[in-house]
Amino acid sequence: MKAVQIKEFGGPEQLFIGDWDDPKVGPHDLLVMVKATALNRADTLQRMGKYPPPKGDSPIMGLEMAGEVVAVGEAVSRWKVGDQVCSLLGGGGYAELAVVHEDLAMPIPEGLQYEEAAAIPEVFLTAYQALIWLAKLEKDERILIHAGASGVGTAAIQLARQQGAIPIVTASAPKHELCLQLGAEKAIDYKSEDFAEAVMAHTKGEGVHVVLDFLAAPYFQRNMDVLQADGRMVILALMGGVKAEQVNMAPILRKRLHIMGSTLRARSLDYKIKLSRDLQQHLWSAFAAKQVQPVIDRIMDWRDVAEAHRLMEANKNAGKIILKVGS
Numbered sequence: 001m002k003a004v005q006i007k008e009f010g011g012p013e014q015l016f017i018g019d020w021d022d023p024k025v026g027p028h029d030l031l032v033m034v035k036a037t038a039l040n041r042a043d044t045l046q047r048m049g050k051y052p053p054p055k056g057d058s059p060i061m062g063l064e065m066a067g068e069v070v071a072v073g074e075a076v077s078r079w080k081v082g083d084q085v086c087s088l089l090g091g092g093g094y095a096e097l098a099v100v101h102e103d104l105a106m107p108i109p110e111g112l113q114y115e116e117a118a119a120i121p122e123v124f125l126t127a128y129q130a131l132i133w134l135a136k137l138e139k140d141e142r143i144l145i146h147a148g149a150s151g152v153g154t155a156a157i158q159l160a161r162q163q164g165a166i167p168i169v170t171a172s173a174p175k176h177e178l179c180l181q182l183g184a185e186k187a188i189d190y191k192s193e194d195f196a197e198a199v200m201a202h203t204k205g206e207g208v209h210v211v212l213d214f215l216a217a218p219y220f221q222r223n224m225d226v227l228q229a230d231g232r233m234v235i236l237a238l239m240g241g242v243k244a245e246q247v248n249m250a251p252i253l254r255k256r257l258h259i260m261g262s263t264l265r266a267r268s269l270d271y272k273i274k275l276s277r278d279l280q281q282h283l284w285s286a287f288a289a290k291q292v293q294p295v296i297d298r299i300m301d302w303r304d305v306a307e308a309h310r311l312m313e314a315n316k317n318a319g320k321i322i323l324k325v326g327s
């Protein structure tokens with residue numbers, strides 16, 4: 001098969017499409033002809049050698065895909081050749097063929113194209129895990145979602161609304177309209193105003209119940225400051241840095257805060273399977289009814305993968321960048 005490979009760890013110019021061994025199909029695996037995959041920030045880190053795949057996973061980039069089943073392992077009973085699936089992957093999405101455990105594969109939601117289905121697994125599972133499993137977001141609660149126009153952010157806004165909660169986001173100004181259309185009650189331009197002051201002004205001093213964070217160090221204090229009593233903060237990335245200095249930790253005790261972190265990729269297969277099943281039950285009919293949608297910034301040919309990485313690293317995308325795979 002053909003797959004996107006990395007000449008040497010470094011910039012997008014290191015990416016090329018070349019021959020690679022077909023993946024081996026275990027007894028419980030599906031072999032899928034990948035029709036579309038999607039970019040994630042993690043891919044850019046992996047390209048630079050800063051985010052190695054977990055042991056046992058494909059070294060090829062690509063954390064999700066949608067495609068057609070072309071072979072099944074001898075113990076597979078739920079799927080057959082010709083079925084259309086989408087799935088989270090430990091790696092290997094940037095390739096013509098991918099293997100996935102039969103229990104991790106999900107049917108493509110009714111009425112969705114491969115390109116749309118490929119935009120779902122990583123960001124919706126991440127947002128679902130953070131909002132529902134970890135933060136236990138409830139109806140009428142307020143949630144501050146940083147990087148609101150990111151892939152994860154656009155999924156989180158919609159999930160929050162599905163839950164009956166009220167999302168407030170931070171994003172650069174040109175991306176506000178999208179966030180508001182998806183259901184954000186308020187969009188804050190973190191570049192021109194202090195997000196904590198803006199949140200407190202908007203909520204008339206009440207603050208929020210949950211914060212979904214990707215920036216870490218520079219936002220840690222202000223995230224604590226905007227949380228109400230019994231508030232929950234879920235940290236999913238360290239985009240702003242890892243070392244917070246001069247942090248006043250009193251709010252953790254005074255407000256009984258819960259501070260959590262997680263990375264989906266490192267979770268066990270069993271955990272990912274349970275999460276995928278829960279997400280399907282929660283959202284698949286909403287996808288079919290177009291009440292929730294994968295947000296796609298653009299669809300590109302996979303031969304333009306280097307350009308796709310450049311766009312993401314320049315923060316140009318709002319929602320997902322999709323790669324159409326194959327000739």
Ligand SMILES: NC(=O)c1ccc[n+]([C@@H]2O[C@H](COP(=O)([O-])OP(=O)(O)OC[C@H]3O[C@@H](n4cnc5c(N)ncnc54)[C@H](OP(=O)(O)O)[C@@H]3O)[C@@H](O)[C@H]2O)c1
Nearest residue numbers: 040041126147150151152171172214236237262263264315
């Ligand atoms: N822990 C997990 O399990 C998990 C899973 C998936 C993703 N993630 C992480 O979640 C984050 C979002 O991923 P994604 O693929 O959805 O990203 P994405 O679509 O590339 O969006 C990231 C956005 O974050 C904003 N941003 C970047 N640097 C920023 C900064 N210094 N300050 C404020 N905003 C900044 C930019 O939007 P603006 O133009 O608005 O600034 C950028 O477009 C990434 O850090 C990723 O690694 C974590």
